[in-house]
Amino acid sequence: MAKEREFASDPLVSHIYTADPSAHVWNDRLFIYPSHDIETDIPMDDSGAHFAMRDYRVLSMDKVGGEVEEHGVALDVEDVPWAKRQMWAPDAAKKGDKYYLYFPAKDENDIFRIGVAVSDSPTGPFEAQPEPIAGSYSIDPTVYRDDDGEYYFYVGGIWGGQLQRWQTGEYVAEDAYPADDEPAIAPLVARLSDDMLSFAEEPKEVELLDRDGTPIRAGDNEKRFFEAAWIHKYEDTYYFSYSTGDTHNIAYATGDSPYGPFTYQGVILEPVLGWTNHHSIAKFNDQWYLFYHDTELSGGQTHLRNVKMMPLTHNEDGSIQTLNAFAD
Numbered sequence: 001m002a003k004e005r006e007f008a009s010d011p012l013v014s015h016i017y018t019a020d021p022s023a024h025v026w027n028d029r030l031f032i033y034p035s036h037d038i039e040t041d042i043p044m045d046d047s048g049a050h051f052a053m054r055d056y057r058v059l060s061m062d063k064v065g066g067e068v069e070e071h072g073v074a075l076d077v078e079d080v081p082w083a084k085r086q087m088w089a090p091d092a093a094k095k096g097d098k099y100y101l102y103f104p105a106k107d108e109n110d111i112f113r114i115g116v117a118v119s120d121s122p123t124g125p126f127e128a129q130p131e132p133i134a135g136s137y138s139i140d141p142t143v144y145r146d147d148d149g150e151y152y153f154y155v156g157g158i159w160g161g162q163l164q165r166w167q168t169g170e171y172v173a174e175d176a177y178p179a180d181d182e183p184a185i186a187p188l189v190a191r192l193s194d195d196m197l198s199f200a201e202e203p204k205e206v207e208l209l210d211r212d213g214t215p216i217r218a219g220d221n222e223k224r225f226f227e228a229a230w231i232h233k234y235e236d237t238y239y240f241s242y243s244t245g246d247t248h249n250i251a252y253a254t255g256d257s258p259y260g261p262f263t264y265q266g267v268i269l270e271p272v273l274g275w276t277n278h279h280s281i282a283k284f285n286d287q288w289y290l291f292y293h294d295t296e297l298s299g300g301q302t303h304l305r306n307v308k309m310m311p312l313t314h315n316e317d318g319s320i321q322t323l324n325a326f327a328d
């Protein structure tokens with residue numbers, strides 16, 4: 001009989017399925033903005049139709065290992081005028097006394113757009129803007145506040161995330177990927193406007209380079225960007241981390257500016273139980289943590305995930321120690 005594998009950490013909550021954890025520390029409390037996975041009869045396909053999520057729930061805790069609170073529905077698809085289905089991986093930002101929830105969802109034409117919803121509380125409820133962010137598309141938004149107070153928005157995901165359908169600048173309802181020896185499809189970055197509701201500039205491609213300074217190629221599935229962008233800063237260096245998708249790693253690349261370019265450095269998290277791998281990185285009470293998900297609770301059902309966290313270490317040379325979600 002096959003040996004059951006041991007996991008390195010436990011699900012943070014087990015009464016609902018959660019995934020794609022975006023973690024932030026505000027007012028000494030840790031807040032996690034996950035996707036809320038649900039059971040569905042929708043058959044599994046390459047577009048990810050079985051990821052049929054319909055609302056967001058925020059988690060929070062005041063200490064690691066303490067009680068994890070789940071704060072109820074923070075935003076429901078029914079309350080977003082333009083959104084029809086598939087509320088995928090969100091992120092949140094705080095500016096002044098306001099909290100902003102950034103989220104992807106499919107519109108009435110089945111095109112992923114990015115919405116923003118605002119609240120006076122980090123746990124919501126959030127009120128959605130009537131339209132998606134002008135000029136936004138694809139999935140997995142994340143917002144990074146730099147030390148100078150500017151906010152940068154990153155976005156993108158290929159395959160089900162549709163980024164490959166925007167390579168002409170317009171949406172084309174057919175997948176178009178570069179040849180294996182061409183640069184891989186890049187995620188996008190744009191500075192946010194002062195009100196946090198729109199782009200302050202035209203989104204630009206984030207350049208991801210191999211160690212020899214050449215762009216990571218589309219055929220380099222071990223290293224090329226797939227989805228799940230996240231950014232953190234450690235000692236003056238910007239770390240851009242992401243999922244490699246069909247090779248199931250969380251990889252990272254470093255640079256000197258929030259715009260990049262970023263140079264590939266290695267793997268932060270090896271494949272977990274389940275197809276998707278999606279993470280965030282945050283410092284809480286002087287310790288860095290990796291937030292991630294696997295499918296322990298559902299016994300491996302890829303669209304029914306649970307969020308977890310574990311300590312993350314930057315080595316003296318700035319590299320990150322590779323983590324594994326299994327204990328054995």
Ligand code: FUB
Pocket residue numbers: 019020035051088089139140157227228276277278
């Ligand atoms: O949760 C739905 C999608 O699965 C996310 O947007 C991707 O990053 C992957 O985790």
